[in-house]
Amino acid sequence: MSSKRKAPAARVTPARELVALRARVSETEQTLRAIRNGEVDTVLVTGKQGSQIFTLNGAVHTYRLLIETMNEGALTLASDYTILYANQCFARLVNTPLEQVTGTSFLRFLSAADFSALRTLLKRKVQAGRKIQVELIPANAATVPAQISIHRLVEPGSALVTLGMVVTDMTEARRNEERLRALANHLTQLQEAERGSVALDLHDNITQTLCAVLYRSQTLAESLAGPAGPSQAAATELRELISRTSTDVERISRNLRPGVLEHLGLAAALEAACKEFSRRSGIPHRLTCGPLGARLSVEAELVLYRILLAALQNVERHARASHVTVRLSGSTSGIRLSIQDDGVGFDHEPRSLGRRGIIDLGLLGMRERAKHVGGTFLLQTAPRAGTKIVIRIPFPPEPSPTV
Numbered sequence: 001m002s003s004k005r006k007a008p009a010a011r012v013t014p015a016r017e018l019v020a021l022r023a024r025v026s027e028t029e030q031t032l033r034a035i036r037n038g039e040v041d042t043v044l045v046t047g048k049q050g051s052q053i054f055t056l057n058g059a060v061h062t063y064r065l066l067i068e069t070m071n072e073g074a075l076t077l078a079s080d081y082t083i084l085y086a087n088q089c090f091a092r093l094v095n096t097p098l099e100q101v102t103g104t105s106f107l108r109f110l111s112a113a114d115f116s117a118l119r120t121l122l123k124r125k126v127q128a129g130r131k132i133q134v135e136l137i138p139a140n141a142a143t144v145p146a147q148i149s150i151h152r153l154v155e156p157g158s159a160l161v162t163l164g165m166v167v168t169d170m171t172e173a174r175r176n177e178e179r180l181r182a183l184a185n186h187l188t189q190l191q192e193a194e195r196g197s198v199a200l201d202l203h204d205n206i207t208q209t210l211c212a213v214l215y216r217s218q219t220l221a222e223s224l225a226g227p228a229g230p231s232q233a234a235a236t237e238l239r240e241l242i243s244r245t246s247t248d249v250e251r252i253s254r255n256l257r258p259g260v261l262e263h264l265g266l267a268a269a270l271e272a273a274c275k276e277f278s279r280r281s282g283i284p285h286r287l288t289c290g291p292l293g294a295r296l297s298v299e300a301e302l303v304l305y306r307i308l309l310a311a312l313q314n315v316e317r318h319a320r321a322s323h324v325t326v327r328l329s330g331s332t333s334g335i336r337l338s339i340q341d342d343g344v345g346f347d348h349e350p351r352s353l354g355r356r357g358i359i360d361l362g363l364l365g366m367r368e369r370a371k372h373v374g375g376t377f378l379l380q381t382a383p384r385a386g387t388k389i390v391i392r393i394p395f396p397p398e399p400s401p402t403v
């Protein structure tokens with residue numbers, strides 16, 4: 001009977017260790033050789049947990065070719081924002097040689113405000129890609145508007161988290177946006193001028209004629225003496241019809257060029273618009289007007305009036321609100337108008353595409369109109385939390401005394 005004697009553990013362990021050690025030495029030799037030959041990119045990051053080496057090798061190398069040919073900047077960052085990898089396009093964007101980009105902090109290319117916005121975004125447990133607009137600060141060159149799309153990269157079997165970023169140069173997009181903005185402002189001005197001339201035409205021709213017809217129909221109804229017969233009833237009906245048409249034409253004309261704005265002022269114009277809104281929609285409103293101090297320019301008052309109309313139209317069409325509050329107040333610096341409803345609210349992302357697949361022009365128009373007269377537009381909304389719009393427009397500067 002043969003019996004195999006078990007080798008004592010003390011004799012096996014060193015042999016196994018030796019094999020393992022040889023394997024590690026060989027692996028290290030291969031890595032070092034690859035580093036020397038430029039086949040592997042390495043970055044040494046010294047942090048609280050000591051030094052860590054990040055490498056890019058093997059199959060990952062093919063991805064590098066793809067990323068190098070991209071027209072967008074691509075980066076991976078360590079958790080302390082050290083750039084582990086950057087492509088040539090990013091190096092060009094920040095006007096810095098690639099060797100000087102890799103291994104440095106990404107923060108050197110951001111302003112303090114943009115960095116703080118980035119950090120806030122990252123604190124929000126970003127799972128999917130998130131986007132943020134920043135101004136990149138290149139070396140010795142003007143800032144570059146850019147969009148950064150951020151992804152958390154977790155390597156399988158590793159607790160190490162790196163950040164992946166795709167950086168898109170938005171210079172051309174911003175330029176187009178500016179062009180669109182200028183065009184929109186121009187169109188708004190043309191529209192106001194056109195509205196003014198149609199309102200004048202209505203007033204000078206149709207309203208005057210309607211008044212004359214109304215007067216004659218009144219006289220006709222009275223002259224049909226005798227007991228109320230069919231012809232008198234028909235004449236009375238005709239007079240009422242003309243009277244209603246005349247009121248409608250006056251309302252259209254007022255909307256086209258709100259004379260009440262010029263003659264009675266902003267508060268009266270807003271009051272008329274709110275009353276008309278509640279009458280039309282059945283949604284009650286509360287309007288409070290504090291002392292305004294001074295008057296804005298005609299153009300700025302018209303902007304506030306038009307924004308109120310558009311905001312009330314949105315309440316009527318989308319909010320399913322049971323009440324609207326409109327507040328107009330003045331301060332030493334300017335006028336503030338807020339429109340708040342208690343309706344369904346909505347999920348609003350600035351610059352996002354609306355449900356119809358285009359940028360929402362109503363809200364965009366309000367923002368642009370306010371901006372055009374030096375004001376600001378603020379939208380506060382969330383699903384089931386109602387919607388509030390706040391517009392602030394500064395008073396025009398006092399004319400400097402002439403000597």
Ligand SMILES: Nc1ncnc2c1ncn2[C@@H]1O[C@H](COP(=O)(O)OP(=O)(O)OP(=O)(O)O)[C@@H](O)[C@H]1O
Binds near residue numbers: 314317343345355361
């Ligand atoms: N007060 C509100 N309550 C709820 N949803 C609103 C409100 N205001 C706007 N919205 C939502 O925002 C979207 C964009 O509004 P916006 O005024 O820009 O466009 P619109 O009203 O759809 O079209 P238009 O260009 O004719 O104004 C609306 O379609 C609606 O979904």
Ligand SMILES: [Mg+2]
Binds near residue numbers: 313314362
């Ligand atoms: Mg709208």
